Amino acid sequence: MFSADSAMLKTIKDFGAEIDPLVLTRLQSEYFVELGNLWKDFLGSKLPEFNDRRFSAADWHKQTMHAYNVAIYLLNARFLGLLTEAVQAPEKKKQKIRFAVQQMVDAMSPANFLATNPEAQAKIIETGGESLRQGITLMLEDMQKGRISLTDESAFEVGRNVATTEGTVIFENRLFQLIQYKPLTKTVHQTPLLMVPPCINKFYILDLQPENSLVRYAIEQGHTVFLVSWANPDQSLSGVTWDDYIEEGAITAIEAVQAISKQEKINTFGFCVGGTILSTALAVLADRGEHPAASVTLLTTLLDFTDTGVLDVFVDELQVAMREQTIGNGGLLPARDLASTFSALRPNDLVWNYVQSNYLKGQRPPAFDLLYWNSDSTNLPGPMLCWYLRNTYLENSLKVPGKLKVAGHPVDLGKIDAPVFVYGSREDHIVPWQSAYASMGLLNPKKKSRNRFVLGASGHIAGVINPASKNKRSYWLNDKTSADAKSWFDAATECPGSWWPEWAEFLSEHGGKMVKAPTKAGAVGYSEIEPAPGRYVKVRAD
Template sequence: MVLQPGERSDRLKALDASLRAAWARTWVSISPESQWLAWTDWARHLAISPGKSVELADLALRQWAQSIHGTCTVLDPSFGNEATGAAANDRRFKDPGWDQYPFSAFRCAFLGQQQWWHAATHGVDGVEPHHERLVSFWAKQWLDIFSPGNFITTNPVVLERTLQEGGANLSRGFGYFLEDARAWLTQTPPAGAEQFEVGRNVAITPGKVVLRNRLMELIQYAPSTEKVHAEPILIVPAWIMKYYILDLSQHNSLIKYLVDQGHTVFCISWKNPDADDRDMGMDDYIDLGWRAALDAVSTIVPNRKIHATGYCLGGTLLAIAAAAMARDGDDRLASLSLFAAQTDFSEPGELGLFIDEAQITLLEAQMAERGYLRAGQMAGAFQMLRSYDLLWSRLTNKYLLGDRQPMNDLMAWNADATRMPAKMHSQYLRRLFLNDDLSKNRYPVDGRPVSLTNIVLPIFCVGTTTDHVAPWRSVYKLHHLSPAEITFVLTSGGHNAGIVNEPGRPRRHYQILTRAEGEAHLTEDEWLAAAPMHQGSWWTSWAEWLKAHSGSLVSPPRMGASRHGYKVLCDAPGTYVMVK
């Protein structure tokens, strides 16, 4: 059989893709080529930096001398305030037991290694910044594995608990390990997640599905007040998570809170894609997601402008869509609210460690084989970004101390993970993370680029202090891109817990400051110094902001608009959210 040139080329490309997919499985979806390039770049430049080498040798000798004399301070400020502060405030070693010998020596040795490697992987002239971050990240990951807190014989807290309980803690921990291993092998939710059932005690705010297409369902929530604000709210959640993070239990449901404040609320519930959805791209999420929902809301609540709200990747999509609407003269929006959503990806935070050409190519080959990105791959990346909080501390507490944290609604939701279509995820990584097309005014919608400079709607923007997915300084960069009035909030908490931040929750605080339309923006540090601090939940400030940008109170609209094709299909939370 003689192959035509085009057929031969396609088969050869398929061969390459098949090998790369197998290579990705071998390396747990992490490109070894990226890591090799980073380490060789660092090692070669360190080899021709004798001054840096002398500094590192001097630091090692001082640390050794301190250990010999028993001082074990290791916190030398001349080798980086960041490393020094992190070591001095390391939560792993706060228990008084770590002050007793020999555990103080174990702690000393570990923190010394941590500081030495921080010094070694930073400030080597000539190393590409991305490579420097990669080398530093992996050095820290390897060190964290060998932390004395991770082992029975070198952790005083574990030893004391074991003596007190006669080893019962280790027995309980082994039982928890077997349960977790069984759940992992059978791909079932972790123990306790069954207590939180979608539609029974989470995602139970009353409402109706009024639109369903091949990508999403649109939920309209029933009013709980006699009168409602004239302008409805349309929420666009991320599709890397299920929407009901915004409608958890009754006490911490943001959607219920809005309904109880007198708002007509609509929310998109994205389909959990499978292999048949491999060709769904970002354009489909705009057309079948945002535009379809916007048309429905505009029909059900006619002649009213809409408060558009987006969370995480849903906020990024909303910013793109709003820029396209501004470009095309579509004035149906009243305001824009963005939660933990990036629009400038020049400094995307630690997630950017996993995004370069070699890494994306490997992921694309793997996704092409399956048709989607597995949920576990994204969860694994997030765990590595916060290895102590999300991995090692939990393993120590559960398996060594025998303390299993009770399951809560947020943890159960987090275990209810989603997949992502191959085409969309590839476009997302390349256009936004790798090329930063949106902030560079070259992201295309309908074949023409959009610019955030065209958005002049009032914007309410939220960042969270410990967000490793969308760092608040990256979220803040919206000030550089749009001349609009921007009310920026920085709230305590992380990417999820900072947003699920109901009134009455203890130890919560936030800063808030508004920049007027067209006014010059402050730098991040200037904003931190200028923005007043408030105790409690930022939800109350958002509710006041929405009220200030809304019209008079009116009677609630009907559920759906059957005469116009938006009939009630089923009760909330719908069917798509149930798909595993």
């Protein structure tokens, strides 16, 4: 049994958990039986069979030593997985153990090391050593960057070939710039749309290329679109709080759109953390007696943090208290720390895959707009982050009416008076779709018929960025609101293609009458500052 066995048992002990000695003995016995069978096959010159995409190349299957190396690795991985499931511990603690063990298992794959990767070895021979030289060059470049390159970053430039939808920055403060986009239709809905993206990433995930831009799609549907472009915090913003993001951020943006459009009601949109910020802001305004939202769209957003998926392994009292002590009263969470956290959620796809291709095989990664965006991370102000982690992920207080006070007002999400469109992605590992669905019970509690839920295929990003023009994947509909997510899904109908037209229909219902499209951006007090996408989004954290 390889050294990970003892490391695994130490991990379990460190977490204060244990395994029934009888179960451990049984699993060890089964392990040695299977290991013995592999040894017999090896002596009989019988190649093992395995089906794992990391080892799909012919070299892994045809060369005896490499084939058995993989077979033993997969046996060890399966055994450690069984050990994890046998742990006697509460589910949250068990989830942390499961995550830690999986990180160890993924890291020990023979595909990750030159000495045990036949594909990389063959590449060296084939290129006369050039792949090795190039791999070392790429590794040194990445060491200077402080991160692994996921794409050819030289192929993209914000404002040149990503974030290119035409518009104008018509307002800015220390936290954000407000972009007003140029209409693409002669007439527009009278009620404008304000989009609030997450502040933990750049906004242009919503505006990558013209063919997959949700921003452009909304404009094409005849909406006057405004968008918040958050600042990438530096030390001057190290003391910014959650209250600031609500008051100086979302509420200020809402008021600016109302003033520019001369409309009391506006359609509002929040994506991921942007949806949490938007919902909090609308609840604060509701307590002030203001109801600016004609509708609310929430994409992959958490309001009920009962189940936070795999991110739960990073949030406990110890970790939050440590953050509070170090940056809670001022400081920044560096972008690279945030990026490393999200990469750890999918290490085979976002770490080891690139270690193998970039460094072991010397292949420069191809250009891919989504991965360029993924590498363009942002810093976060410490006080804001610590408030968010403690009051949402750790204590789940946002969903409790009146428990939290933000910007001087008690927060009651049930006071938000607007029709709601909630979207979740079925394979989302950051916002489990069941948790997105939980918002249906918090919003319009006495008028649940005003809420609509749509479930899309794929994950947190790919599920959202699913252009209607490409007609890919599928989505699920059920017009009846159920008490729980499972009941809703059991009665839902799967529909082919993109969910975007469903959202467009919802937005159109609350867009008001059609009027002549504005010929100029801004209004009195909101003059043109610079062309979109603005300079805030171009500030890189590295």
